[in-house]
Amino acid sequence: MKxxxxxxxxxxxxxxxxxxxxxxxxxxAFLDVRDLRIHFPTDDGLxxxxxxxxFTLERGRTLGxxxxxxxxxxxxxxxxxxxxxxxxxxxxxxxxxxxxELISASPERVRQLRGQRMAMIFQDPxxxxxxYFTVGAQIVEAYRVHHRVSKAVAxxxxxxxxxxxxxxxxxxxxxxxxxQFSGGMRQRAMIAMALVNNPDLLIAxxxxxxxxxxxQAQILDLIRDxxxxxxxxxxxxxxxxxxxxxxxDDILVMYGGRCVEEGSAQTLFRxxxxxxxxxxxxxxxxxxxxxxxxxxxxxxxxxxxxNLPSGCAFHPRCPYQGRDGIPCRTEVPSLAQGxxxxxxxxxxxxxxxxxxxxxxxxxL
Amino acid sequence: MAPAGGRPMDVINYILRRVLxxxxxxIIISMVTFGVFFMVPKLAGTNPAELYVGKQATPADVAATAxxxxxxxxxxxxxxxxxxxxxxxxxxxxxxxxxxxxxxCFGYSFRNDRPVWPLLLDRLPVTISLxxxxxxxxxxxxxxxxxxxxxxxxxxxDRTVMVLALAGVSLPIYFTGLLAQLVFVHTLHWxxxxxxxxFADDPxxxxxxxxxxxxxxxxxxxxxxxxxxxxxxxxxxxxxxxxTARAKGLRERTVIAKHVMRSVLTPIVxxxxxxxxxxxxxxxxxxxxxxxxGIGRLSIDAxxxxxxxxxxxxxxxxxxxxxxxxxxxxxxxxxIDPRVRLG
Numbered sequence: 001m002k003x004x005x006x007x008x009x010x011x012x013x014x015x016x017x018x019x020x021x022x023x024x025x026x027x028x029a030f031l032d033v034r035d036l037r038i039h040f041p042t043d044d045g046l047x048x049x050x051x052x053x054x055f056t057l058e059r060g061r062t063l064g065x066x067x068x069x070x071x072x073x074x075x076x077x078x079x080x081x082x083x084x085x086x087x088x089x090x091x092x093x094x095x096x097x098x099x100x101e102l103i104s105a106s107p108e109r110v111r112q113l114r115g116q117r118m119a120m121i122f123q124d125p126x127x128x129x130x131x132y133f134t135v136g137a138q139i140v141e142a143y144r145v146h147h148r149v150s151k152a153v154a155x156x157x158x159x160x161x162x163x164x165x166x167x168x169x170x171x172x173x174x175x176x177x178x179x180q181f182s183g184g185m186r187q188r189a190m191i192a193m194a195l196v197n198n199p200d201l202l203i204a205x206x207x208x209x210x211x212x213x214x215x216q217a218q219i220l221d222l223i224r225d226x227x228x229x230x231x232x233x234x235x236x237x238x239x240x241x242x243x244x245x246x247x248x249d250d251i252l253v254m255y256g257g258r259c260v261e262e263g264s265a266q267t268l269f270r271x272x273x274x275x276x277x278x279x280x281x282x283x284x285x286x287x288x289x290x291x292x293x294x295x296x297x298x299x300x301x302x303x304x305x306x307n308l309p310s311g312c313a314f315h316p317r318c319p320y321q322g323r324d325g326i327p328c329r330t331e332v333p334s335l336a337q338g339x340x341x342x343x344x345x346x347x348x349x350x351x352x353x354x355x356x357x358x359x360x361x362x363x364l
Numbered sequence: 365m366a367p368a369g370g371r372p373m374d375v376i377n378y379i380l381r382r383v384l385x386x387x388x389x390x391i392i393i394s395m396v397t398f399g400v401f402f403m404v405p406k407l408a409g410t411n412p413a414e415l416y417v418g419k420q421a422t423p424a425d426v427a428a429t430a431x432x433x434x435x436x437x438x439x440x441x442x443x444x445x446x447x448x449x450x451x452x453x454x455x456x457x458x459x460x461x462x463x464x465x466x467x468x469c470f471g472y473s474f475r476n477d478r479p480v481w482p483l484l485l486d487r488l489p490v491t492i493s494l495x496x497x498x499x500x501x502x503x504x505x506x507x508x509x510x511x512x513x514x515x516x517x518x519x520x521x522d523r524t525v526m527v528l529a530l531a532g533v534s535l536p537i538y539f540t541g542l543l544a545q546l547v548f549v550h551t552l553h554w555x556x557x558x559x560x561x562x563f564a565d566d567p568x569x570x571x572x573x574x575x576x577x578x579x580x581x582x583x584x585x586x587x588x589x590x591x592x593x594x595x596x597x598x599x600x601x602x603x604x605x606x607x608t609a610r611a612k613g614l615r616e617r618t619v620i621a622k623h624v625m626r627s628v629l630t631p632i633v634x635x636x637x638x639x640x641x642x643x644x645x646x647x648x649x650x651x652x653x654x655x656x657x658g659i660g661r662l663s664i665d666a667x668x669x670x671x672x673x674x675x676x677x678x679x680x681x682x683x684x685x686x687x688x689x690x691x692x693x694x695x696x697x698x699x700i701d702p703r704v705r706l707g
Contacts, residue, residue: 083610115613122611127604131703132626142612177702193612 029056030233031080031201032096036103038072038079039090045306049075051257052093057250059200062227062234064244064265066280067254068302073237076254077203080235081120082110097201116146118201119194121223124210125186129178135162135189136174143196161192165222184215191222198230205237220246241284245269253277256303256313263341273343273352275318278360286364296363312346320347320355378698386691393683398446401676402439411435415670416474446471470680471673473666480677484659487646490560491658493574494650495643498581503636506586510593511628515620517598525590532587541580541653548576560656577654581647585639592635593628600627630700634693641689645682 038050050072057063065073078084080095082102095102097118102110122128130138139158140151147154155174162170165188178186187207194202204223208216224247227234236247244251244265251268253261253276261274272278279298300317303309315321315328322328326346335344345352405412413430414421421429430436433456434445448454449469456463456472465472470480513525548554556572563570600606601624609623610616646660659678666674698704 078607081611083607111613111615113613114611120611122604122608124604128608130605130609130623130626132630132701134702141614145613145615179703193608 029096030059030098031057031235032094033076033080034094034096036076036079036093036095037091038075038084039092040088041090042306047305048257048308049305050079051308053252053254053257053259054093055252055259055262057201057233057235059233060227060231061249062236062247064236064238064248064251065254066238066241066244066251068239070302070305071254072257072305073239073254074205075257077120077205077235077237080201080203081114081118082107083114112146115142115199116197117199118203119197119199121187121190121194121202121204121207123206125183125190126178126210128190129186129193131178134175134177135181136176139174139189139193139196142193146197157196158192161196162189165189165192165195165226166218167192183211184218187211187215187219188222191219191226195226195230195232198232200232201235202227202230202232203235203237206239207236208243209238209240216243217246223247241280253280256308257305258313258344259335259342260314260344261342262335267341271340271353271356273338273341273349273356274314274345275320275347276314278356279317281364282360312344323347324351379695382691382694386687390684390687393687394447394680395443397676397679397683398443399439401672402442405672412672415672470677473671473674475669475671476674480673483662483674484677484681487657487659487662489562490656491644491646491651491660493563493570494577494581494647494656494658495640497574497578498585499636499640499643501578501582502584502586502589503632505582506589507593507632509586509590511597511620511625513590514594514597514601522594526594529587529590532583533591535583537580537584537649538653540583541576541650544576544580545654573654574656577650577656580653581643581650588635589632593632596628596631597624600624603627630697633696633700637689637693637696638686641686641692642682644685644689646678 033056034054036050036053037048040047040049053072053076055063065076067073075084079089079091080097080102084091086107091103093103097113100113102113129135133141136155136158139161140154143149143154143157144151149157159170159174162174167173167185167188173181173185178189181189187210191207202223207223208219211219220243223234223236226232234247236244238244248265251263251265252259253268253274255276261268261272261277268277269281272281276298279296282296283298285295298317303313303316309316309329311327311329311331312318312321312333318328328346331346333344333346335342336349338349343349343352347355411426411430413426413433413435416433417425417429427436434442437445445454449465449467449471451467453467453469454465456465463472465479466481468481470484472479473483476483509525509529513522516522549557555575556569558573560573561569606619606623609619614623644659646658646663648660648664650656651658651660652664659681663675663678665671666678
């Protein structure tokens with residue numbers, strides 16, 4: 001079945017020189033990212049911002065990519081959209097969108113898909129919208145790149161969408177400039193702009209980070225409602241575990257440009273197995289637990305992406321590194337798929353579950 | 365396009381306020397300038413009336429002239445008469461005959477035996493011709509060079525343009541201007557020498573005479589504009605909203621030509637307005653080097669002949685253009701940058 005598929009519609013993949021593990025295109029996965037590598041050559045050395053990330057995402061589902069600043073989350077999302085400039089970035093691996101591979105596709109083809117089938121919501125809606133064009137003009141433009149319609153039709157669509165994302169008096173506010181909107185309204189407008197072409201894939205890069213706490217929940221609700229309405233696949237990039245707890249069906253935890261743990265949201269919150277995931281949970285404030293007296297920060301700082309620590313990139317910050325003679329400093333742990341999720345850690349699975357149950361969970 | 369979010373009343377209020385500010389500014393400038401021209405002869409220990417009489421004049425003659433011209437009056441009275449002349453015109457009684465000076469009377473040049481205002485008006489077309497011609501060349505050339513340079517950042521073309529720009533701002537007009545004249549007029553004979561001719565009389569001769577002035581002056585400004593455009597463009601390309609434009613699936617040329625250029629043009633329009641404004645007050649060096657009888661030339665001649673009314677007139681005239689340019693730039697700014705608050 002897979003072989004037949006490869007030899008027909010996507011036969012070019014068999015001769016594709018991009019290195020990385022080979023699997024046949026999986027026709028069931030809407031978005032299939034395989035061994036994505038994004039490296040930036042700089043004067044100081046090669047920055048391996050993303051170094052072999054793989055995941056799949058279906059329509060109507062939400063995948064949360066979680067990690068600290070510099071873990072490669074945003075670089076991954078920009079890589080899927082093909083927004084890294086070829087002269088600055090080396091991009092390898094495969095990104096399959098509905099059966100079409102994007103990394104080897106022509107820039108023009110990716111441009112046609114960008115904004116139409118895959119759209120993005122950015123972190124700071126003030127800087128992400130052009131200050132000199134009206135909100136309406138920017139939405140109209142986004143629609144007309146991919147639809148041959150008159151300005152009047154596109155404007156009607158823009159007003160319609162502004163209303164759908166909860167902008168009051170959309171017919172009037174459509175002619176406002178971004179600075180005349182509040183932060184939450186701007187993010188709503190940004191969402192309207194991303195949704196104007198009914199994209200199948202919506203990438204939200206820290207969509208609530210720049211917003212007031214009260215507005216954050218509204219925006220997350222809006223994204224969830226719109227996802228149900230439009231049936232899009234949503235890729236939620238965030239450092240905020242609260243956000244993924246709200247929205248994500250599945251979670252992928254990134255550290256140093258690699259995936260350290262992945263699984264369903266339920267599994268990740270109830271039975272995380274990677275020490276870094278424990279650290280993230282331990283440093284997350286929770287109002288639903290009374291017995292937490294203080295947050296436990298993860299010691300140390302995120303690693304340099306030019307000189308990643310040898311072996312497991314997390315080992316310098318890991319309280320369990322080297323115990324029982326495990327090779328944390330020397331060997332990169334592979335992402336081993338367990339029964340319900342994948343973990344990249346040298347500690348034996350049974351031991352990890354024991355540590356979590358006995359030492360970590362009671363303190364959370 | 366109306367300024368953003370401005371109701372008509374806001375816009376009118378804004379314009380009125382800017383007009384008022386400009387007028388007040390102009391009044392202050394005229395007071396200071398007039399004060400300087402009143403004080404300088406005093407500090408230099410000369411009587412301004414000496415400039416109006418012959419070398420053999422007796423002190424009595426000088427005193428009589430000073431009295432007739434009102435130069436013996438306090439500065440406030442003299443200034444009031446000057447302002448009255450600006451508004452309603454005034455008479456100068458220089459002894460044998462009375463001379464009338466129509467409003468706006470910027471003073472009377474006894475050396476030219478003419479009021480200053482028509483002297484300025486005579487010279488203005490030359491200065492405008494020079495300024496506008498040069499402005500078109502430097503605006504197109506400078507911005508284009510900056511854009512190309514930014515798009516080819518770090519490449520050979522970028523470096524070439526930036527070296528030329530550095531040379532452009534560094535080389536003085538009296539060097540490039542004289543060199544250009546030597547080569548193109550006196551050696552190659554590609555361009556005519558001789559006197560300036562009016563556009564209406566001989567368009568080709570007019571352009572031929574002005575051409576080197578345009579290019580020389582444009583070179584100086586184009587260099588600044590190229591550097592500004594390049595820097596502004598490189599900064600804008602890194603903005604989040606440019607990434608958003610790309611994320612929409614816009615073609616790269618649309619991203620550059622529309623989204624990037626829109627931001628780049630804002631500061632360029634601003635300094636362009638101010639540069640044009642100051643150039644209309646006279647380009648002293650360029651006009652002198654190329655023998656163009658413009659306002660700059662008038663002012664340097666007036667300084668050399670100690671024709672104080674003309675120097676005062678030229679100074680105020682130049683200031684007027686700068687204030688006017690500032691006013692226009694302010695209005696334009698409200699149009700091109702919607703974030704400018706009219707309140």
